[in-house]
Amino acid sequence: MRNLGRMMFELEREDMAKVVKTIFDRFDTNVAGGNFSFKVTDKDGDYGDKDKEYIIMTPTMMSEAYLGDLSPAQILVVEPHTRKILDGVGNLTREINMHEAIYDTNPDIKSVFHSHAKEQLAWATMGVPIPNLTEATQKVKGVEPLPFKENCSEELAELVSKHIANIGDAALMHEYLLNSHGVLITVGGKDMSGMTAIHKAVSVVDTMEFNAHIAMEQTKLIKDGALDGYYSKGIKIGTLDDVFNKKIALFNHKSNSELETINQ
Template identity: 65%
Template sequence: MISAPEGRIIFEHEREDLAKIVKVIMERDDTNIAGGNFSFKVTGDDGKDYIIMTPTMMSQAYLGELSPSQILVVEPHTRKIIAGEGELTREINMHEAVYDANPDIRAVLHSHAKNSMFWATSGLNEPNVTEATQKLGPIETLDFEPNCSEPLAELVASHVAEIGDAALMHMYLLNSHGVLITVGQKDKVMDGLSAIHQALAIVDTTEWNAEIAYKQAIFQKLGLLDGFYSKGDRIGDLEDLMNNRPVYNRGTVAVGD
């Protein structure tokens, strides 16, 4: 049985941090009132893994203002709520499917980020053009499956399993639904709290990338650019975009990125 110091709540620091992340993501327009759902894995003093996760309706019911005690502590697979207020999101199935597909993944962030949603609803892959997002590689839009459905969870899990270690820092676009970010480290070296902070950085920087890629596409139609550019290199064009060929900078990622 996991425990906490007398008078304190279990995983207090981790739950406090996730509550802050919810507020930051709302303030930065990295999601909308429909919210999304964020989770990361922790290991208790009993040696078992648990999922720290936002409750359903975190934006509509709680207006994005959550206390640490409202953040859920969930037992994987049984989906038993060990601690926390509110109900478990139906998209727990997608989070569990991702963690099962690659056990080295320590955080999953699903949001409805405004600019990335443009690319997700178009069905096109998002060109990856900025230096800050280069390490993500290609940003792919998956086929449409209904939100909260088992087919969506299965689709995401199959892609995560297919790309292997690349899933330890990756972002997919869920067609008409939003973004899905997975973060971890080989052999589970990275702790879940660090992983969810990395996921926050990814959703924030990819929002800038999504807008810039859109503007580069417009400039091509206006004849002001002859392709998508990243770090001074031409990395693709509208024809690549229309034919679902990944558009991203394949060069070496700079030290410190």
Template identity: 60%
Template sequence: MSDGRMIFERERQDMANIIKVIFQRKNTNVAGGNFSFKTTDENGKEYIIMTPTMMSEAYLGEVSPAQVLVVEPHTRRIIDGVGSLTREINMHEAVYDANPEIKAVLHAHAPNAMFWATTGLPMPNLTEATQKVGPVPVMDFEPNCSEELAALTSGYIKMNDLPLPHMLLLDSHGVLINAKGATGSEAIHKALQILDTAEWNAEIAYKQAVFQALGITDGFYSKGKKVGTLEELKNKVSIYNKAKIAAGGD
């Protein structure tokens, strides 16, 4: 506390609002999810603003700013916040270490994206709003909260030098969205926007796949162009619109 105010009060209020929005939009469930973003104090020391464990099951998405955690990176020491630290901090830290430009990590159990995550197939990326995300691959299965999952995701990011923002599907577990920004708060809002628009894309991609299976269409279409086929999807080819993104918008 400083002058009667919580440390990083504005950032923690922002995170509490984001938690509520994600639950209201049904972009995660009571089985979990965890979100974080980086911030710095007046001396330039870095901290992680992170959701507490049990935010879903115990609190049903109604988390106060005081429950949002301020965590010291790598020591995992809670500087402030009344909640407990999720075991999935290991994946968040590994992702931040994989690319210093990443300012926000958002892991959620969005239902339509999880459909694709359980198939073992990359999700076709077809909408204009999600084009900047590029390919949406699915990772091999590793148990949630495990060091193996942390190593798998961070290793994939480093090995493929993934541009930001990007989105990964965690087999049978959910989505992982990583973003950059001038601040961690800006980055987490970008990640939230991707989570929301990717849910629409996930349903659209599923319906386009059904239309192909029924013989109504001959491929996946995005912005008026055929960008892939069902056979390519079966062979785990990442299908997305590779055309230059038009100027305007985010």
């Protein structure tokens, strides 16, 4: 181990502190919290064993106590499974169990992001999928709700890990709605860094906030009789019944070439 005269994973923790502030300032979470993490590898053995993985994670109370304004020193470096905090000032969130379960289920997932984004939380409390309508969010595809399980519980961690296992590589860019709790976003790729993954998760939660609002506005127009269904990229992709009764996670399945033909 080399003594580098600096904090463990200083650059990564500086970046995570900026992410937390951005999320809070943009109202992509609230003072009830949320928790973000990403994986990092000690490629040179600077802090112990060469190529050992660690989890860079936000501390508990990041929003309620600190209003999202954290220093890099407050971002935690966690040893997986032992849950030992190797560096960082603060306590570990009880939701570490869900983060670990996700990473264990699909090792290619590099970031786990959970927040209480307002517009998306409205759909999560109804227990119905968000119609994914905007061009900027199509990469996320279907956004489905999960049955209610108490936050921080082993039951929630188990439920999420089972769904992650079922969808395979789709979990490398995916969002779930945690019923009455918030959103869960997983991002990764075999060669993707954890820092890249957390930035992609930030993009997802922020653009999905706009999409969730637009979906609610379309829902109102459908209820008022002004629309006959949900529209995306110029075509109808489903109905109110699909979302609220059949609970189908709507998104535009058409390729760009198919859309060009349809819209001519």
